[in-house]
Amino acid sequence: MYGGVAAVKELSLIVCRGEFLTILGPSGSGKTTALMLLAGFISPTNGDILVGGKSVASVPSYRRDQGIVFQSYALFPHLSVRRNLEFPLEMRGVKAAERADRVANLLARVHLDNFGDRMPSQLSGGQQQRVALARALIADPPVLLLDEPLGALDRNLREQMQSEIKTLHKEFGITTVCVTHDQEEALTLSDRIIVMRGGAIEQIDTPEGLYDRPKSLFVANFLGEANLLNGVIPLPNDATPTSMLSIIRPERIRLAVPHAPTLADAHQRQQANGVVTEVIYAGALRKYNVQVGNNVLIMREHVASDQQVFRPGDQVRLDWLRSDVRLVATETNNGVE
Missing domain, CATH: 2.40.50.100 (RNA polymerase II/Efflux pump adaptor protein, barrel-sandwich hybrid domain)
Known part of the structure; x- marks a missing residue:
């Protein structure tokens, strides 16, 4: 609730294991609030949130075993790329030798083998995004949350990173929930898309289903253009x-x-x-x-x-x-x- 107004209402959904689900909607639709609920940054006033069949609604964010990528990347500016990736493993008590192996393998996977000693300020936007993705994936979390992950990138780089994210998702098979207002991004990445409006779900379907079989004029116009023939x-x-x-x-x-x-x-x-x-x-x-x-x-x-x-x-x-x-x-x- 924000000032007596429910930012999200009647939100009921099941995310399948290994699925890439995108929450799409205009500003004020409730999509970011929905992600903040999943991340544990805010608590639901009613209802429950289950991950793997276990309730996490009252579990604080830092104790939820999940990976999060923010639009701003949220990298530690005072730590090198390698140390940024090691940090989540240290918090989980992973030994130094295993940390080094996992960091090296993931840096190679995101094409940053030679960037481990650089500071975030020495990286381009696309490289910082790759580091943020690697850091979110390195602890092998059951759920990956993406908050407008490509919003800060230019068009060409955004398209490259869409392809990279899709490849990483296929390789890791991790259950992913992404929030965006970019229709093309949602269509490109998702197995299913939720279109939200006014704090509620307007329609859930595959990208093809939403585009080709919209249930309302709002969905038809939000996911592309539609000509009225009346x-x-x-x-x-x-x-x-x-x-x-x-x-x-x-x-x-x-x-x-x-x-x-x-x-x-x-x-x-x-x-x-x-x-x-x-x-x-x-x-x-x-x-x-x-x-x-x-x-x-x-x-x-x-x-x-x-x-x-x-x-x-x-x-x-x-x-x-x-x-x-x-x-x-x-x-x-x-x-x-």
Whole structure:
């Protein structure tokens, strides 16, 4: 509770052994509070937290056998890389010879063999992140907690570290819970994703399930972009305008000139005519905004050398497979609009 407001409510979930679970949500959704509960930095006002079948809700953080990686890395600035990694082992009473072996092996695993004597201030952001991951893994904890682990890195380095984290997770097989607001990061790393909103779980599913089968407009828009088709095409007979919305992802729409040849699967498609209002070139992708009546539909396509390029003001025909249209709820189960 914060000032009488429940930061997290009705949070009930099971994390499978060896799973990579990501908690995703906007600021104020409760995702960081959920991680702080798991880490033991705050205590739940109700309910329990079980790890391996044993309650840890009243166990302080320093006595929980878990690894934690913070966005700020939280390395000891006065200790060398090697000493940073040795510290958790010393606290567990591991003998010096075994500590040295485990530190050397893990430094090699994160490609920092020759950096053991350096201080954290002498490392790049990516190298510091590797040290933080190694320190969290070195004691072989049953649970690894990641708090916005890549938020301080630039895009290219972030993508490299996503690949590194995924490889390490596969190799160590450690149960991992990650908190992030980065949708791409969540989709890339996770076995399952929890989308939170207003302190409650909005939806839990695999990355493919969340993206392709969102249950609400909030999830659809938070995990990518979604075009509203209400007012463009009629809703199915079993849906009402007040309860369901019809959506489609931008990459599922095809653009063509108004009188382009009919496709062989035309009977499986829906179509609409519109006018291009904006074209955005983004390297590998080209994005179109198309005015269709009172609606603006977004369309994305991968850039290819032989494709037709439309310009603002061009008349176009949009079409998509009926099977790519999804119905989502206008309201969510936690009552937040």
